[in-house]
Amino acid sequence: MTEQHTALGLQDSTEVLYRISARLAERFAGVFAAETVERYVFESYTSLARTARISTHLPATTEHFANDRLSALATSRDPAPSEVPEVLFVCVRNAGRSQMAAALLTVEAKGRIRVRSAGSMPAAELDPAVIAAMSEMGLDLSASYPKPLTDDVVRASDVVITMGCGDSCPIYPGKHYEDWDLADPAQQSLKAVRAVRDEIHDHVRALVASLLDKPAPSTEGTSS
Amino acid sequence: MTEQHTALGLQDSTEVLYRISARLAERFAGVFAAETVERYVFESYTSLARTARISTHLPATTEHFANDRLSALATSRDPAPSEVPEVLFVCVRNAGRSQMAAALLTVEAKGRIRVRSAGSMPAAELDPAVIAAMSEMGLDLSASYPKPLTDDVVRASDVVITMGCGDSCPIYPGKHYEDWDLADPAQQSLKAVRAVRDEIHDHVRALVASLLDKPAPSTEGTSS
Numbered sequence: 001m002t003e004q005h006t007a008l009g010l011q012d013s014t015e016v017l018y019r020i021s022a023r024l025a026e027r028f029a030g031v032f033a034a035e036t037v038e039r040y041v042f043e044s045y046t047s048l049a050r051t052a053r054i055s056t057h058l059p060a061t062t063e064h065f066a067n068d069r070l071s072a073l074a075t076s077r078d079p080a081p082s083e084v085p086e087v088l089f090v091c092v093r094n095a096g097r098s099q100m101a102a103a104l105l106t107v108e109a110k111g112r113i114r115v116r117s118a119g120s121m122p123a124a125e126l127d128p129a130v131i132a133a134m135s136e137m138g139l140d141l142s143a144s145y146p147k148p149l150t151d152d153v154v155r156a157s158d159v160v161i162t163m164g165c166g167d168s169c170p171i172y173p174g175k176h177y178e179d180w181d182l183a184d185p186a187q188q189s190l191k192a193v194r195a196v197r198d199e200i201h202d203h204v205r206a207l208v209a210s211l212l213d214k215p216a217p218s219t220e221g222t223s224s
Numbered sequence: 225m226t227e228q229h230t231a232l233g234l235q236d237s238t239e240v241l242y243r244i245s246a247r248l249a250e251r252f253a254g255v256f257a258a259e260t261v262e263r264y265v266f267e268s269y270t271s272l273a274r275t276a277r278i279s280t281h282l283p284a285t286t287e288h289f290a291n292d293r294l295s296a297l298a299t300s301r302d303p304a305p306s307e308v309p310e311v312l313f314v315c316v317r318n319a320g321r322s323q324m325a326a327a328l329l330t331v332e333a334k335g336r337i338r339v340r341s342a343g344s345m346p347a348a349e350l351d352p353a354v355i356a357a358m359s360e361m362g363l364d365l366s367a368s369y370p371k372p373l374t375d376d377v378v379r380a381s382d383v384v385i386t387m388g389c390g391d392s393c394p395i396y397p398g399k400h401y402e403d404w405d406l407a408d409p410a411q412q413s414l415k416a417v418r419a420v421r422d423e424i425h426d427h428v429r430a431l432v433a434s435l436l437d438k439p440a441p442s443t444e445g446t447s448s
Binding site for chain 2: 152
């Protein structure tokens, strides 16, 4: 009963995680305590490890995810209004809809909007048909990864757009919430995914117009 | 396109979460910075909100979960060996097997073992048949809740017992890992759940014997 299961689970990445923590603590020096940064790194690692299928790139992905979360937290604490609108897409698996929406908004916004995505129950990896459909447009999502919805990214956002994830996103004051009603591309054919992609693209163009083209805080916006 | 979805999602619990943060920061004063405690509270809330079905008790559950995680983290940082063994049960949903194992070990250990459980992809709530099967033994699991596997509880544990959650648990040095091969009680009849419960009970008794009855760190342990 007391055999060590060496083949079970992930390899020990403790040393790598401490090195990542040191790098990020330096980057966020004066903003966050080293203790906070280290907790972010280790918990980001475990939250990705819980659901990721392949653990090879997990330390690199952890560094990216923790850095993004700490940046979001720093943004949310900055009392000055953000220079660019911050948009968060949330779906269940962060493997299809929210990933396509984030990539398409990044293209359409051309640096004028900060874009993030997350999932309420992140999948093990992006749907292959989603990667293929985006690749047809020249957008490479092969380095993207499903990640759980966290408090920091919701808090940093001006606009939160949900896509079929129900009540799983905390509601904070001062944010604009929208729900986009879209088909789920999971397990769908490439043809079906293309249709979802193009529908998201239409939504995204309208969002860009509403966020960037409105001349003043009037209630008359561009409507889709 | 720009309507506010007031009916969508959870209510704003920000003020409640700040009050919980203040209470826990006081409890962990001198151990953790207030910034760390606040991050624990807010991220614990969001991680539960992502998957919980009913949000009524979410603030109270958040305080319990954050307190347990901070206690685990404090334990893992204490250089002195823990006075009682710390055992963590991990299954996929933290809705059946790991919950039954934790309750049964708590009964059998009579305070001599610190028991925790977690899931790699936590369910919305405990399985009703699991609650019923444990209730037959006089064990009330109605206040238990599925919660995600976090770094802190793995780190605090001396023994990590996985139950069908594959590679989703980080492997750290100096811990004893076991995998128990059990049927998944999800969607099963009460009769089937009883059988799983009793099988877990046998495993748990053997675990208690191996952890508490061995006279010295010899390799001869009680075997199941």
